[in-house]
Amino acid sequence: MKKAIVIGGSRGIGRSIASSLRSINCQVIQTSRNDIDTSDLQSVKKFVAQQKYTDIIVLNTGGPPAKSFFDITEHEWNLYHNQLFLSFCLILQKLKINDGGYIFLISSDVMKEPNPDLVLSSSYRLAFTSVLKILSKEYASRNINCINIAPGAIDTDRVHQLGIDTKKMTSSLPMRRMGKPEEIGNFVAAIIEKEIKYLSGVVINFDGANSNYVL
Ligand SMILES: NC(=O)c1ccc[n+]([C@@H]2O[C@H](COP(=O)([O-])OP(=O)(O)OC[C@H]3O[C@@H](n4cnc5c(N)ncnc54)[C@H](OP(=O)(O)O)[C@@H]3O)[C@@H](O)[C@H]2O)c1
Numbered sequence: 001m002k003k004a005i006v007i008g009g010s011r012g013i014g015r016s017i018a019s020s021l022r023s024i025n026c027q028v029i030q031t032s033r034n035d036i037d038t039s040d041l042q043s044v045k046k047f048v049a050q051q052k053y054t055d056i057i058v059l060n061t062g063g064p065p066a067k068s069f070f071d072i073t074e075h076e077w078n079l080y081h082n083q084l085f086l087s088f089c090l091i092l093q094k095l096k097i098n099d100g101g102y103i104f105l106i107s108s109d110v111m112k113e114p115n116p117d118l119v120l121s122s123s124y125r126l127a128f129t130s131v132l133k134i135l136s137k138e139y140a141s142r143n144i145n146c147i148n149i150a151p152g153a154i155d156t157d158r159v160h161q162l163g164i165d166t167k168k169m170t171s172s173l174p175m176r177r178m179g180k181p182e183e184i185g186n187f188v189a190a191i192i193e194k195e196i197k198y199l200s201g202v203v204i205n206f207d208g209a210n211s212n213y214v215l
Pocket residue numbers: 007008009010011012013014015031032033034036037038039060061062063064083106107108109150151152153154155156157158159
């Protein structure tokens with residue numbers, strides 16, 4: 001039985017991934033902020049020391065608030081540097097990923113198209129995307145796949161907490177609907193179940209045709 005750790009697995013996209021992985025008989029450890037808080041490096045180190053190894057890890061966490069550049073405090077820069085970037089680096093430095101394993105990152109579409117109202121998210125997700133791309137080459141010789149999923153609008157608590165007019169936003173989307181978290185969960189499970197491996201190093205735009213960029 002494959003062991004899978006889903007960080008931020010108590011709600012939203014993470015919870016759907018955890019439930020899909022369970023449906024393909026993985027032994028799933030799905031965490032909330034109480035188990036590992038990625039903004040708190042001591043909590044991250046403690047969690048990794050307890051877990052030691054895994055076959056699959058989903059690097060996911062809560063998103064930062066919507067704020068424009070001049071409104072972000074020094075405290076918030078530090079907090080989200082840890083939450084969205086440094087904690088994921090420490091996890092991959094200290095957690096053993098078994099040969100043939102998978103690393104999934106849940107990033108964001110703002111990583112490819114920076115959003116002036118989501119400066120923290122746009123910048124730190126792009127930073128960790130670079131790290132994961134570099135690591136995809138290091139892990140390749142051990143058949144460990146790195147897959148970066150960049151969601152567009154997905155119908156979870158997060159979207160409703162951002163304070164946007166979701167009705168208006170939804171009507172502007174190409175599919176006239178947000179994505180369902182289960183769609184991402186099923187995608188992740190299918191890759192693992194079908195043992196798809198040659199996709200490593202890729203960024204998947206999971207956005208229902210909303211983005212305009214080609215690459
Ligand atoms: N939904 C979207 O449209 C969308 C689009 C692009 C990117 N994203 C990004 O995708 C990720 C998941 O989004 P979501 O929509 O599933 O969010 P969500 O519904 O708000 O769920 C967030 C999950 O992350 C956990 N979490 C929050 N803060 C954490 C922390 N400091 N350390 C560890 N875990 C933490 C939460 O645990 P608790 O239950 O303990 O709070 C929860 O399990 C986020 O980073 C989000 O910004 C989402």
